[in-house]
Amino acid sequence: MATYTKLIGNQSELLQRGLKDLEEKDHELASILDEEVRRQHRTLSLVASSCSVTPRTLATASSVLANITAEGLPGKRYHAGCVNVDLVETLAIQRALKLFNAQYAGVQSHSASNANYQVLSALLKPGDTILGMALDYGGHLTHGSAVTFSGTYYRAVGYGTTPEGIIDYDQVYELARMHRPRIIICGATAYSRVVEFARFREIADEVGAILLADISHIAGLVATNRHPSPINAAHVTTMCTHKQLAGPRGGLILSGRDADQQVPGMDTTFRRALQQAIFPWMQGAPAVNIVAAKAAAFNYAMSPEFDASMGRIRMAADAVAAAFQEKGYDVVGGRTENHTVLIRLTDSMTGAIAEAALEQCSIIVNKNRIPGETRSSFVTSGLRIGTGSLAQRHIDQQGCHQIVDLVCRILDSVHPLGDKEFELDPVLQEHFRSEAEKLCGIYPLADYTW
Numbered sequence: 300m301a302t303y304t305k306l307i308g309n310q311s312e313l314l315q316r317g318l319k320d321l322e323e324k325d326h327e328l329a330s331i332l333d334e335e336v337r338r339q340h341r342t343l344s345l346v347a348s349s350c351s352v353t354p355r356t357l358a359t360a361s362s363v364l365a366n367i368t369a370e371g372l373p374g375k376r377y378h379a380g381c382v383n384v385d386l387v388e389t390l391a392i393q394r395a396l397k398l399f400n401a402q403y404a405g406v407q408s409h410s411a412s413n414a415n416y417q418v419l420s421a422l423l424k425p426g427d428t429i430l431g432m433a434l435d436y437g438g439h440l441t442h443g444s445a446v447t448f449s450g451t452y453y454r455a456v457g458y459g460t461t462p463e464g465i466i467d468y469d470q471v472y473e474l475a476r477m478h479r480p481r482i483i484i485c486g487a488t489a490y491s492r493v494v495e496f497a498r499f500r501e502i503a504d505e506v507g508a509i510l511l512a513d514i515s516h517i518a519g520l521v522a523t524n525r526h527p528s529p530i531n532a533a534h535v536t537t538m539c540t541h542k543q544l545a546g547p548r549g550g551l552i553l554s555g556r557d558a559d560q561q562v563p564g565m566d567t568t569f570r571r572a573l574q575q576a577i578f579p580w581m582q583g584a585p586a587v588n589i590v591a592a593k594a595a596a597f598n599y600a601m602s603p604e605f606d607a608s609m610g611r612i613r614m615a616a617d618a619v620a621a622a623f624q625e626k627g628y629d630v631v632g633g634r635t636e637n638h639t640v641l642i643r644l645t646d647s648m649t650g651a652i653a654e655a656a657l658e659q660c661s662i663i664v665n666k667n668r669i670p671g672e673t674r675s676s677f678v679t680s681g682l683r684i685g686t687g688s689l690a691q692r693h694i695d696q697q698g699c700h701q702i703v704d705l706v707c708r709i710l711d712s713v714h715p716l717g718d719k720e721f722e723l724d725p726v727l728q729e730h731f732r733s734e735a736e737k738l739c740g741i742y743p744l745a746d747y748t749w
């Protein structure tokens with residue numbers, strides 16, 4: 300144990316040397332990093348798809364595991380020298396299985412997009428049909444969008460929401476019966492209501508389709524039982540480890556009760572197909588330092604601190620939605636059941652203008668398309684707000700109301716001049732910016748930054 304602590308100490312010296320070297324010998328890059336540290340410190344992030352990594356994640360991702368090439372799986376490597384790497388990956392797998400109560404876990408995918416493509420390529424042939432949530436309604440690019448691999452190498456059909464912004468399960472059923480997809484994908488990137496995985500499975504079973512659930516956005520809520528789990532409802536579940544789990548940029552593939560079932564129409568099980576899909580099929584060696592950072596993140600996600608943070612995410616989302624409604628804004632879906640609040644803007648205000656004006660005032664949000672959208676995805680009529688970072692700031696109800704009040708005052712002060720151009724009085728802007736920075740000081744990211 301003593302040696303272990305000492306070597307960790309040596310690593311921290313190494314990291315400090317690295318940072319010092321960067322400052323002295325690569326001023327160009329160092330100054331950008333410096334500026335980014337400052338920006339994150341002073342900016343209120345209301346981005347639904349990100350959070351700050353834990354110090355543990357940062358430390359493991361920067362560890363000497365970065366030196367190792369390790370194609371293959373623990374105990375079945377194509378490279379020697381993997382004794383500790385095998386222990387790290389085994390630990391990451393065991394923790395993922397426990398955290399999500401799964402039977403199979405693959406921890407090597409470099410991102411959730413990669414994980415989705417690995418699953419599709421493992422289970423589908425080019426030209427097979429995918430039924431996924433359409434991008435315009437909150438689905439993800441990798442679920443069949445025409446501008447991606449998924450919408451080009453497969454025949455993609457998209458389902459949407461009702462005008463109220465709730466998944467149209469009747470339409471999913473109709474489209475599934477009409478198109479007989481090989482796979483149905485559920486899970487979204489801009490959706491604020493519970494995804495009914497069991498209902499999707501019923502539909503999949505009725506048409507003989509495989510069900511893939513992508514829980515990138517809600518992984519933390521699922522892990523802490525604040526959202527139904529897809530693990531046994533879907534044949535396969537994917538997610539990224541950096542949106543709610545405060546882990547490194549990476550992907551995770553899981554399977555539950557179907558892990559050792561035969562893949563329909565194939566001479567293999569889900570477990571074997573999924574393993575081969577990563578290596579040698581789609582990816583080379585894993586980033587072992589990132590696998591370690593995932594192991595650290597899964598451990599953190601089983602802690603009371605993480606559970607409390609996910610509690611705050613929900614509290615804050617409810618508070619933000621209610622505050623916008625009090626100000627007269629329409630919340631898509633009527634309310635939120637996760638970390639996301641989708642706002643329908645007023646007629647003359649576009650998502651592009653709102654996003655840009657708020658950024659000038661040190662508040663980061665994403666423009667977003669809304670049900671019945673009439674504008675392009677570069678303009679949009681809505682905003683997507685997420686409370687992950689606010690939860691990490693230990694936000695309370697009062698803080699949520701102050702932030703929404705500030706956002707609404709900024710939007711009220713903006714004069715749109717078309718779809719993207721606008722005017723905002725520079726004096727007001729400075730005033731708003733200092734208000735936002737003051738809120739960052741009242742609710743600091745103390746557990747995650749410096």
Ligand SMILES: *Cc1c(COP(=O)(O)O)cnc(C)c1O
Nearest residue numbers: 410411412439487488513515539
């Ligand atoms: C963000 C997201 C992804 C992509 O994640 P990356 O790790 O950035 O590739 C995939 N699916 C959904 C639903 C997402 O929200």
